[in-house]
Every structure is written in C-alpha cells, then in structure tokens.
Amino acid sequence: MSTLSLIHNTPLIFLDKISAGLSGKICAKAEHMQPGGSVKDRAAYQIILDAYENGSLKRGQTVVEMTSGNMGAGLALVCRQFGNPFVAVMSEGNSPERLKILQVFGAEVILTKQVDGLPGMVTGADIALAVDVAKDIAQNRNAFYADQFNNPSCIRAHFNHTGPEILRELADIDVFMASVGSGGTFIGTAKYLKSINPGIKCIAVEPEKAAILKTGRVDEPKHIIQGTAYGLIPPHWDEKLADDFITVSDQEVMDMKKCLSADQGLYVGYSAGANVLAAKKFLMEQAKPLNIVTILCDSGYKYSD
Numbered sequence: 192m193s194t195l196s197l198i199h200n201t202p203l204i205f206l207d208k209i210s211a212g213l214s215g216k217i218c219a220k221a222e223h224m225q226p227g228g229s230v231k232d233r234a235a236y237q238i239i240l241d242a243y244e245n246g247s248l249k250r251g252q253t254v255v256e257m258t259s260g261n262m263g264a265g266l267a268l269v270c271r272q273f274g275n276p277f278v279a280v281m282s283e284g285n286s287p288e289r290l291k292i293l294q295v296f297g298a299e300v301i302l303t304k305q306v307d308g309l310p311g312m313v314t315g316a317d318i319a320l321a322v323d324v325a326k327d328i329a330q331n332r333n334a335f336y337a338d339q340f341n342n343p344s345c346i347r348a349h350f351n352h353t354g355p356e357i358l359r360e361l362a363d364i365d366v367f368m369a370s371v372g373s374g375g376t377f378i379g380t381a382k383y384l385k386s387i388n389p390g391i392k393c394i395a396v397e398p399e400k401a402a403i404l405k406t407g408r409v410d411e412p413k414h415i416i417q418g419t420a421y422g423l424i425p426p427h428w429d430e431k432l433a434d435d436f437i438t439v440s441d442q443e444v445m446d447m448k449k450c451l452s453a454d455q456g457l458y459v460g461y462s463a464g465a466n467v468l469a470a471k472k473f474l475m476e477q478a479k480p481l482n483i484v485t486i487l488c489d490s491g492y493k494y495s496d
C-alpha cells in the first residue's frame with residue numbers, strides 16, 4: 192500500500208451523540224483522517240494527476256500554491272511522492288500549527304502579511320495578497336501554479352470520489368451540507384449527488400456575518416471558520432446547486448467543536464464544527480426524520496486550542 196492510496200475512502204461516521212434526541216441522523220465524512228489531515232488531500236491529488244495528464248506539469252517541476260494550510264499539506268505530501276518540489280504561500284494569519292505541518296511535510300513556506308485580518312482570522316484581502324505573491328513566485332521559478340480557486344480538478348475530486356463514496360455508504364441520504372472555501376467540496380459533491388438523485392437537498396454553511404453566498408454581503412470579514420468564507424463568491428460557484436443556506440456564529444461553532452471532541456470523541460477543526468452545527472440546527476427544525484451527511488474537514492490538531 193502506498194501513501195497516496197490512503198487518500199479517499201474516509202469512513203462515514205454516525206454522530207450518535209450529536210444526533211441524540213433528534214429524529215433523523217447526522218453522519219459525517221472523517222476527512223480529518225486523510226494522510227494530510229484534511230479534505231484538501233483529495234483536491235491536491237486530483238490537481239497533480241490532472242496536471243500530469245494534460246501536460247501542464249512535468250516530472251521534477253516546482254509546484255506553487257496559495258494555501259490556508261490544508262491544501263498546502265495535501266500538495267506537499269502528494270508532490271513529494273511524485274518528486275516535485277512544492278512552495279506554499281500562506282497568510283501569516285493562519286495558525287502556527289499550519290505552518291509547522293507544511294514544513295513537516297517538506298514544503299518551502301513563504302508567509303505573507305495580513306492586510307486587514309487578525310491572527311486566526313484570515314480575510315479575503317489577506318488571501319488576495321497571498322495569491323499575488325504565489326503567482327509571482329510561480330512565474331519567476333517557471334513553476335506550475337495549482338490555483339485551487341480556479342482549478343476544475345478540485346471539483347472533479349469530489350464529483351469522482353466524495354459524492355460516490357457517500358452514496359455507497361448511505362443510499363438514503365436526504366441532505367448534504369458543507370462550508371465553502373474554494374467551493375470544491377460543496378460543488379463537486381452536490382453536483383454528483385444531484386446527478387444521481389435531484390431530490391437530495393444541498394445546503395451551504397456560512398458564518399453569519401460573512402454569508403456572501405446567501406446575502407451577497409459581507410458585514411464582518413473576520414470569523415473563526417478558517418479555510419472557508421473568504422468574502423468572495425468562488426469562481427465555479429453554481430447557485431442552482433445550493434437549495435438553502437445555514438449561517439452559524441463563532442461562539443456556536445466553538446461550542447460544537449468542543450462537543451465533537453468531548454462527547455463524540457472526534458477532535459476536529461472549526462469548519463467541521465460549523466458543518467455539524469448547521470446539520471443539527473437544520474435537523475431540529477424538521478418535522479420528519481432525515482439523513483444528513485456533512486464533512487469533518489480537518490483535524491483539531493491543526494489549531495492552537
């Protein structure tokens with residue numbers, strides 16, 4: 192078995208403690224168990240496979256990407272397996288744990304200043320600066336720029352794998368929900384699920400004051416759901432895929448993150464907390480039992496608390 196064969200096929204976990212007392216089930220894909228510790232391993236692997244196939248990446252060529260940490264960890268480990276050097280450009284607002292993880296996986300890391308965010312709260316403007324720096328480096332080093340926000344491989348990864356894996360394990364899924372960063376997870380999975388059963392409801396999860404997909408507005412760009420909701424509409428966003436939106440506050444997300452570790456035994460990150468919280472809020476309002484699937488996007492070990 193190779194390291195790369197550990198990517199995909201994560202368990203779908205029934206969150207019995209979180210669903211307790213509710214009619215219906217909340218299940219979650221344990222993406223924190225991927226080798227790079229997050230859902231982004233899937234997109235990283237697909238980006239590199241597709242780039243080799245379409246000739247845009249050669250053996251030994253450097254790969255560059257702007258990352259909030261998770262895509263970087265995925266690309267670092269995938270690139271190392273293929274023998275491509277990897278440069279990660281990251282806002283210094285991401286947690287120090289993320290920097291360490293990138294370095295551990297063998298990435299060269301370049302940190303960019305925060306424009307208007309705070310430590311632990313990376314904004315769209317912070318990301319825009321990191322993207323500019325990453326593009327410059329890619330050009331100067333004649334490197335392949337992975338471009339997660341615009342690269343359709345990120346969507347293909349979830350259309351080809353996450354969606355089919357979910358249906359294989361829970362054929363009677365009623366609702367899928369996920370928070371949105373580049374949008375690859377939500378768009379690819381929702382597209383697949385709806386292609387098989389258009390009745391499956393797909394719901395996007397957003398911070399309450401940066402719910403741009405729901406409201407078109409960002410009232411407060413700073414929030415704790417790292418890796419998601421950068422105050423921009425992802426380039427591949429398709430509003431037909433989102434049947435609804437659920438918004439969550441920082442405090443509620445922190446509480447649910449704690450609950451997931453203390454009660455359910457799953458030490459996961461903030462976006463996982465947001466997703467499970469949204470699933471619980473939704474289920475509490477339903478008159479009939481429903482099967483909800485969501486994503487445990489990354490590990491709690493990637494954060495300082």
Ligand SMILES: Cc1ncc(COP(=O)(O)O)c(C=O)c1O
Binds near residue numbers: 377417489
């Ligand atoms: C912790 C975390 N959660 C959720 C996401 C969102 O995933 P996607 O980019 O597929 O929308 C990311 C993306 O980097 C992430 O790092």
